[in-house]
Amino acid sequence: MKQALIMDVDTGVDDALALLYLLASPEAEVVAITCTAGNVSAQHVARNNLALLELCGASHIEVALGSEVPLVQPLETAEATHGPQGIGYAELPEPTTSLSPRHATEVWADIVRSRPGEVIGLVTGPLTNLALALRIEPELPLLLKRLVVMGGSFNHIGNTTPTSEWNIAVDPDAAKIVFDAFSVLPPERRPIVCGLDITEQIGLLPEDIARIAELAGSTPAETLDPEQPRGTRSTASNHIVRHLSDAVRFYVENQNDNGDGYRAHMHDPFAAALAIQPELAEYRSATVDVELTGTLTRGTTVADYRGMWGREHNADIATSTQPRVFLDQLVERVGRFARDKGVSS
Template identity: 30%
Template sequence: MQRIILDVDSAGDDILAVLFAAAHPDIKLEGVTTVTGAAGPITQVTNVVLNTLSLAGRDDIPVHAGAWRPIVGNSKADMEAPVHFEKRLTARFGDRLKTFNPPAPTQKRTATPGHAVDFIIETAKAHPGELTLVTTGPTTNAAMAILQEPALPSLLKNMLVLGGNFSTPGNMTPLSEYNIWADPEAARIVLNADCPKILVPLDICEDNRVADSMLTRDDLADMAAVTKDNTVVDMIREVFPIYIDIWREFFGLVGFPMDDVITVALAIAPDLVTTTDKLFADVVIEKGIARGQTVAYRGHQILPGGDGPKTTRIGTDLDGRRFLDMFKTTMARYGRPAA
């Protein structure tokens, strides 16, 4: 049983990551913390998580709201670009966009009192050496927790960080992936922390080299065929076809990439990915097209640098078929076996 805190920004696959973590028998989900990111303001992000856990029948899991803005960030227009991304898709997808990041209704259940940063620190202190912190959005909460409690990296078992890109082009700039770009200063703090971590880049999530890890309409049909009375699978079948269509038609991928779920799955199956040896990874924070670029110190360079902790392993390949089978099996737990 792996204890985790899941830190999310409630974009599409964050919903699936929460459902996966809440249902998998080998995961003890200590709580979900929220951060402003691709889905919009912190209230929207938090309400999406509350709705998702209610759907999963897991209102027992604490939900703590966290950072409402990055430590520094970028221009206001650039920071809002992912939220307004759907405006560029209207002419192409029309009414099909109605299930793409809709405003979340306010839940009767409210967020658990206390800031996400305090919850992360307190939980790590309560379970030293046992807790995995999984970040699937900007790393603002994790960075603030490290700044507030410098001993935190030594208290964590490890960190699983979704972010960065190396061989695959970035999705914010050619050099930068969204989670890192959205708060490069925070990402730099996290990657410089002396704590074992796996960095899950676009290379093993949003690249057709790992097409067998992506959600397709066939997978939606497969999930419906093996269970009945499954409200979670019913929701996925209703909401996620537009995500599949957008990532196929706009981004040129064979299906919807499951970045966030992959990152959570590594808490219980780290062998799903092939990784580099431990190395030092850093982030470019200067203004310009390279802001948010993730840099892996490999090889031999003449100029000094790269003397930070060698605690990061970077994912380079993924057993996509095994991962997707794990996801579908876990979603089946929300229903009863079909006859």
């Protein structure tokens, strides 16, 4: 039985791969994609999603524009990590489909009202849209089946400041609103939080891209190698493989520059996997809050595991997984999806 999801994204190379993974997963039904500013502007995010859905033959999925700025602080974007358009070196055709007439916040509210207890919320960008949707529908936490958030850093160094993770740091005020609002839920429905502690254990390697291309029946053999000239473009016959490879190449070049190796951290795809297969990880429950006033620590997620604040736990933090199990599943699913949808060109 398929699991219905709303994806809220700031696409983003890894958001794009998360979408591919879910489209390729028999358990998932993506009912809407809502777009927020983060990795790139919200307009670029929306265009990327429309183009990706057309590429994959899934233009029936609603794409709605959301907030173009954080709640309080100025917008910070990450073109250095994700490319000027957000999808690395990939150059997707201009989409022919249009954005939804509804705002992202309306999409969140309308869908959970119409399908109470049925829909999983997956947020792989800043939490701005969800925080704003709570103003429209305060009962949203109770109406969702579950929330999965890619965000935070707990017992791990940050990737935006020394202590903060990107999605939370872009809009910490929104993140605090969401964590506070979702504190009303019983233990079996607590949000899953997928932070850097676990996502930086998972790295997509060049040989994984090669395997995706092989499964797709794409030619010639796909090669990503740090010895190749920077910005080398794929010549894959399969158009999904070609665009995926070009997007990932930019991402791994950046990570290699930063000393993380020639691989792509699977932040958003792993969060997507936990949305439909929570058994892929082990968890530790905690009360999660967000620092807003620290001079050096604004945007830091803080987890109270021992109940020192005297508040109920409001999140299940993913702590460990078997990276290769997930990566092999992603490669298998995306490769076969590309074979079926990515007509050679």
